[in-house]
Structures are given as C-alpha cells and as structure tokens.
Amino acid sequence: MKNEKLSKTLKIATFVIIILGGIFVFENINSIKDFIQTNRELAWLVYILSWVILPIFFFPVPVLALVGGVVFDFYLSVVLTTFGATINMILMFYIGKFLKFGKFSPKIKDSFIDILILRFIPFMPYNLLNYGCGFLNVSFKNYILASFLGILPATFILLNLGQNATKFGTSQFYWSIFWFVLLVIFSLLFKKLFSPKNSDKTGKI
Numbered sequence: 001m002k003n004e005k006l007s008k009t010l011k012i013a014t015f016v017i018i019i020l021g022g023i024f025v026f027e028n029i030n031s032i033k034d035f036i037q038t039n040r041e042l043a044w045l046v047y048i049l050s051w052v053i054l055p056i057f058f059f060p061v062p063v064l065a066l067v068g069g070v071v072f073d074f075y076l077s078v079v080l081t082t083f084g085a086t087i088n089m090i091l092m093f094y095i096g097k098f099l100k101f102g103k104f105s106p107k108i109k110d111s112f113i114d115i116l117i118l119r120f121i122p123f124m125p126y127n128l129l130n131y132g133c134g135f136l137n138v139s140f141k142n143y144i145l146a147s148f149l150g151i152l153p154a155t156f157i158l159l160n161l162g163q164n165a166t167k168f169g170t171s172q173f174y175w176s177i178f179w180f181v182l183l184v185i186f187s188l189l190f191k192k193l194f195s196p197k198n199s200d201k202t203g204k205i
Contacts, residue, residue: 033071043072044080047071047081082152089148092130092131095131108129124187
C-alpha cells in the first residue's frame with residue numbers, strides 16, 4: 001500500500017515538474033543555448049552533475065533527459081546522459097546498500113534478466129529501483145550491466161523528443177512523438193505483464 005502511494009506521488013510530481021520544466025526551458029531556450037556555446041565545458045559539467053545528484057532526491061529523470069535533448073546535440077546528449085546516469089546509478093546503489101534506503105522499492109530478484117526487464121519499463125520509478133537493488137544486496141555486476149543496457153531505449157527516445165520539441169510541424173517532430181507514444185505503450189504493457197499479480201502466476205520478477 002505504501003509502495004502504491006509513493007509510486008503515485010512520484011508520478012504526479014514527475015508530471016508537474018515536466019510541465020513546469022518544459023515551460024521554463026522553452027521560454028529561455030535561446031539564452032540557455034547561448035550560455036552553452038560560450039561555456040561549453042561548464043555546461044557539460046553542470047548537466048552531468050545534475051544527473052549524478054538530482055535523482056538522489058527523487059528528481060524525475062525524464063525531465064533531465066528532455067532538457068539534455070533540447071540544449072545539446074543529440075549524440076553529445078547521449079554521451080553526457082549515459083555517463084551521468086551511470087555514475088548516479090552506482091552512487092544510489094551504494095547509498096541503498098550502506099544507508100539502508102530502499103525499503104519501499106519493488107521486489108527485485110538478483111538476476112540480470114529480471115533487472116533488465118525492470119529497466120525496460122521506462123516509467124518504473126528509476127530512483128526506487130536504484131536504491132532497492134542496493135538495499136536488497138543485488139549483485140552489483142548484474143545491477144550495473146542490466147541497468148546500463150536497460151535505460152538506453154528510453155534515453156534515446158526522450159533525448160530525441162527533446163531534440164525535436166522545438167521543430168513543431170516537421171516530420172522529425174512527429175516521428176519523435178510517435179516513438180514517445182510507443183515508449184509509453186511499451187511501458188504500460190510491460191508493467192501489466194510483469195506486475196506482482198502476474199509474477200505470482202508466471203514465477204517471474
């Protein structure tokens with residue numbers, strides 16, 4: 001029950017922050033891009049540190065990915081995002097392990113495939129999964145490899161959406177929306193397929 005309430009709260013908070021963050025970024029997009037052009041290395045560092053630090057406090061990671069897609073070139077944003085997210089996942093794993101955060105996380109088996117499947121569910125609470133794997137003493141090797149591979153599809157799609165968000169009316173814009181909608185549908189189907197009720201029946205996750 002507590003898990004469900006926390007999950008709903010995180011989803012609502014994520015939605016609100018995405019809306020507010022989107023408004024801020026789009027109203028200041030030119031100023032942000034000018035700053036990045038004149039302070040390139042600093043902008044990279046700020047973005048990476050945002051990925052490393054903010055998710056620890058349950059900041060919604062889709063917002064960070066969308067912002068990265070808007071303000072950086074696509075391939076650069078992929079490198080910066082995966083680098084920052086990987087450091088964050090390592091950090092949160094050990095916070096969960098040593099500080100015993102993660103008691104509200106979903107049940108997680110110590111299996112590469114199980115963790116990979118959970119990561120493939122894009123709207124599975126990223127933060128809770130990071131803490132939970134450490135709290136439940138999941139193998140670090142299974143955790144980090146499955147997590148890195150598992151976040152890539154959603155990362156590409158969200159960065160692509162951010163990249164084309166200002167190109168309204170173009171084919172790139174509509175394709176990015178198409179892939180995002182597929183991501184949402186995929187997430188909902190995976191969540192239903194691997195929900196606790198179905199897990200009891202199938203023996204999975």
